[in-house]
Structure formats: structure tokens, C-alpha cells
Amino acid sequence: MRVLAAMSGGVDSAVAAARAVDAGHEVVGVHMALSRSRAQHRNGSRGCCSIEDAGDARRAADVLGIPYYVWDLSEEFEETVVADFLSEYEAGRTPNPCVRCNEHIKFSALLDRGLALGFDAVVTGHYAQIVEVPDGAGGTRRELHRAADPAKDQSYVLAVMGAHRLARSMFPLGAAPSKEAVRAEAATRGLSVSAKPDSYDICFVADGDTQGFLRDRLGARPGEVVDADGRVLGQHDGAYSYTVGQRKGLGLTRPAADGRPRYVLEVRPQTNQVVVGPSELLTVDELHADQTVWLADDVPAGEWVDAEVQVRAHGEPVAASVRRARSGRTDGTDGGAEGALEARLSVPLRGIAPGQSLVVYAGTRVLGQSTIVSARRGAALRAV
Missing domain, CATH: 2.30.30.280 (Adenine nucleotide alpha hydrolases-like domains)
Structure with missing residues (x-):
């Protein structure tokens, strides 16, 4: 297959691209330039997609012997991810920009552009697994599952991609036993990024001062x-x-x-x-969400199903009864966006804010994702 390897300049994407080459695919590396300032520099482990990262990605591509390009997606990033971040906070909600980046940039702008150019799939360094299982009709279906290493699992931020884009994605690191093993592999391959620190926090707030960023933009x-x-x-x-x-x-x-x-x-x-x-008023056991993206067409809508839900990228999943609305499209042309979703938690949670991403799991399998609209104290909690 002809695959487009998203190369951030980090160790994960470099090893993922290398594994795609080993698998016999025709690989082309692409670095996404997301900052409007070409002079922006990386600050230690804060930020990403900087000028240094572009150079690191190019050197990795040279080692792998694959073509390499830089695509300027800064306008798309500003108009979708950053604009959504600002409007969500302005509306009193708490967004997760990594979810929106995966939705609008890595699995929309990048993948859709790649498909238009004749590529068959996009490969990224995300830690998640794609499992093919029989669909009961003589074929197979693709399921998104957690990574083998729970500490690095990124399925939470990938759930928004939808079934249509899941079918054209590859995550070679999903079965990796640990990040240390990936770093060791990078060193063995001669990739200079093997010891590069991971990026964290919000990439476009490189100094980590989210409130300062909001004040500068919103006044x-x-x-x-x-x-x-x-x-x-x-x-x-x-x-x-x-x-x-x-x-x-x-x-x-x-x-x-x-x-x-x-x-x-x-x-x-x-x-x-x-x-x-007081803190006790933060405890909730009912969640209501919308903008649902559902990956499991074999799980019926309109009925309560037993599942687990996760409301933070590194949060613990909790058992819940979940029901999603029957309305909405599932053909993947709009990413599988549907409507409302309700979750009744078996274990109350604290501090749940509108705007957070709610991801529904069945064991390691991702069933779908929705955006929290409200969190409430059900009758059992109100009686306490």
C-alpha cells in the first residue's frame, strides 16, 4: 500500500514509519507545520511541531530512506483546533484540544488530503490497536482497541475519528510493550530521536500558561x-x-x-x-452528552447497554449503563456524528465539566465518543 506517515519529529512517529517500511509499504513522510510562527522553537518537552521538530523528522526520514515533505496546515489548525479551544472556554466549557486535533487535522485534513493524492492509508505513532473481527456476514469489521501498554494508551483521543477514517488508519505501535522498548528500537535503527523527551501539555501553549493564553486572546x-x-x-x-x-x-x-x-x-x-x-456538590453520577461519534455499529442505539466510560485522557474507566440516541448518520461521511448519549455511572465521579470528551469502552474496545453537555447528581446522590 501507499501510506502517508505523519512524522511529528518524535520517537513514536519515527518508529511507526520505520515499521511501515519494514512491512513492505510504499511510505512517504509528512511533517505537519501547525504554528503560524516559523520561528517558534520547542521549549524542552513542551510544545510540538516546532522548527526543531521538523528538522528531527527530516533526519529520521533520511535514515529510513523515504521521501519527506512539510505540509503547512497552520491555517486549518488555527481555524479549527485553536478557534474551538477559545470558543469552548468562552462558552464555559473545558475542551480537550488533542481530541480536536486528531479529529480536524490528523484524521481530516491530513488523511483526506492523502486519500485525494492517491494514498491508501495514514500511519501515525499513536498507541492504540486496530483489530479485525468477523462481522457475521462473511466479512470483517475494524475495531479500535486500547494499546497493549496501558500507561501509553491513546485510544481516548482517537475515538473521535469515526469508522470511515479508522478504515484508512494504521497504528504500528499499538502492540508495543512499553515506551522504553520503542526508544530502544529507535536507537537500534540509528534514529537520533531515540532519547528525545515526550511532548506534553497543550502544544500551542508552549509555556504551559493556559490562563495567560486565554487572557491574551479573549481579554x-x-x-x-x-x-x-x-x-x-x-x-x-x-x-x-x-x-x-x-x-x-x-x-x-x-x-x-x-x-x-x-x-x-x-x-x-x-x-x-x-x-x-463545597466539594460534595462536584460529585455526579449521570452524564449527558452530544455530538456522538459511534464506532460500533453492532451495538444497538436506543437501548441501555453495560459498558465503561472514561472522561479524561489518563483517567480510570468506570462501569456505566449507556444509551445513545437512534438518530444520526453512521455511514461515515460525516465521521459518524450522531446525537445525544446518556451515561449512568456505577461509581460517582467528581469535577466533570461540560466540553470534556466521554469515551465508551467494552473492555479494551472503543465503542464511541461524545462531548459532555452536563453532569448531574442522580436521585441516589441527592438523597445522601
Whole structure:
């Protein structure tokens, strides 16, 4: 097959491209330039897709003996991932930009452009597994599963890709036993990135100051900090700087009457208010979500099914009963986007914010993904 290898400049994508070459595919390496500033430099393990990363990707491609190109996707990245990040915080939600980057850039702009150029698939260095199983009709279907190494599993941020794009994706590192094993393989292959530190945090906020980034882009918007009964407790410079579950940085000068710490319970963009209260009000056991992308067409809609849900990239999955709406398209032309999804948790969770990604699992298999709209305390919790 002719495959397009997404090469970030890191060790994972370099080894993934190398394994695709070993498998006999015709591989072309592509580095995605996502920053509008061509002078942007990497700051240690913060940030990615910098000028240094492009150079590292080129050197890896040279070692592998494959063609290499840089594609400027900075406009698409700014107009989708960064714009979504800002609008979500502005609307009082807490987004996951890695999910949106996979949706709009790596498995939309990159894959769709590659298919248009005659490539058969895209290979990336993500840690997840694609498993082919009989579909009951004489054929097979592709399932997305967790990686063999739980510590590196990235299926949570890949669930949004949809069945159509899953069919054209390859994840050669899914069965890798550990990141250390991948680094050792890179060193054996003579790849200079074998000891390069992993990138983390938000790539376009390279200094790690998310609140500073939001202030620079959205400006000061003073408003009130109130309790659950609407009493004014203090002031803030922008409700977008707060997220559900936050304890520090509330700027309150008066302690609660009972002396206990306060947490952000809700962000209300309509009134520019931040609602704070005691920690027990953060505990929820019912989640409502929308913009569902469903990967498992063999799991029926409209019925409650037993599953597990995960609400953070490195969070622990919890058992739940899940029901998704019957409406929506599943042919993959729109990524499999559907409608509402409900989850009743067997174990309550704390600090769940609108905008977070909710991923549904059956064991290691990813069933689908949805975006949380609201989190509630069900009857059992309200009675406590």
C-alpha cells in the first residue's frame, strides 16, 4: 500500500514509519507545520511541531530512506483546533484540544488530503490497536482497541475519528510493550530521536500558561464569583479562566462559614459568573452528552447497554449503563456524528465539566465518543 506517515519529529512517529517500511509499504513522510510562527522553537518537552521538530523528522526520514515533505496546515489548525479551544472556554466549557486535533487535522485534513493524492492509508505513532473481527456476514469489521501498554494508551483521543477514517488508519505501535522498548528500537535503527523527551501539555501553549493564553486572546472580562444561592463572594477577570473542580486561584478573601474550601461548581457565560461551593456538590453520577461519534455499529442505539466510560485522557474507566440516541448518520461521511448519549455511572465521579470528551469502552474496545453537555447528581446522590 501507499501510506502517508505523519512524522511529528518524535520517537513514536519515527518508529511507526520505520515499521511501515519494514512491512513492505510504499511510505512517504509528512511533517505537519501547525504554528503560524516559523520561528517558534520547542521549549524542552513542551510544545510540538516546532522548527526543531521538523528538522528531527527530516533526519529520521533520511535514515529510513523515504521521501519527506512539510505540509503547512497552520491555517486549518488555527481555524479549527485553536478557534474551538477559545470558543469552548468562552462558552464555559473545558475542551480537550488533542481530541480536536486528531479529529480536524490528523484524521481530516491530513488523511483526506492523502486519500485525494492517491494514498491508501495514514500511519501515525499513536498507541492504540486496530483489530479485525468477523462481522457475521462473511466479512470483517475494524475495531479500535486500547494499546497493549496501558500507561501509553491513546485510544481516548482517537475515538473521535469515526469508522470511515479508522478504515484508512494504521497504528504500528499499538502492540508495543512499553515506551522504553520503542526508544530502544529507535536507537537500534540509528534514529537520533531515540532519547528525545515526550511532548506534553497543550502544544500551542508552549509555556504551559493556559490562563495567560486565554487572557491574551479573549481579554479581561470582569464578573462575579457567587455561591450556589447567588450571593456575591468576589470578583474575577474572566469566567473563561475557570473550570469545574478548580480550587486554587479563586481570589476569595472570605472563608466559607464552615471553614471548608470552595471549588468551582459551574461557569455561567450568559451572566459572566463563576459559581463556587463545597466539594460534595462536584460529585455526579449521570452524564449527558452530544455530538456522538459511534464506532460500533453492532451495538444497538436506543437501548441501555453495560459498558465503561472514561472522561479524561489518563483517567480510570468506570462501569456505566449507556444509551445513545437512534438518530444520526453512521455511514461515515460525516465521521459518524450522531446525537445525544446518556451515561449512568456505577461509581460517582467528581469535577466533570461540560466540553470534556466521554469515551465508551467494552473492555479494551472503543465503542464511541461524545462531548459532555452536563453532569448531574442522580436521585441516589441527592438523597445522601
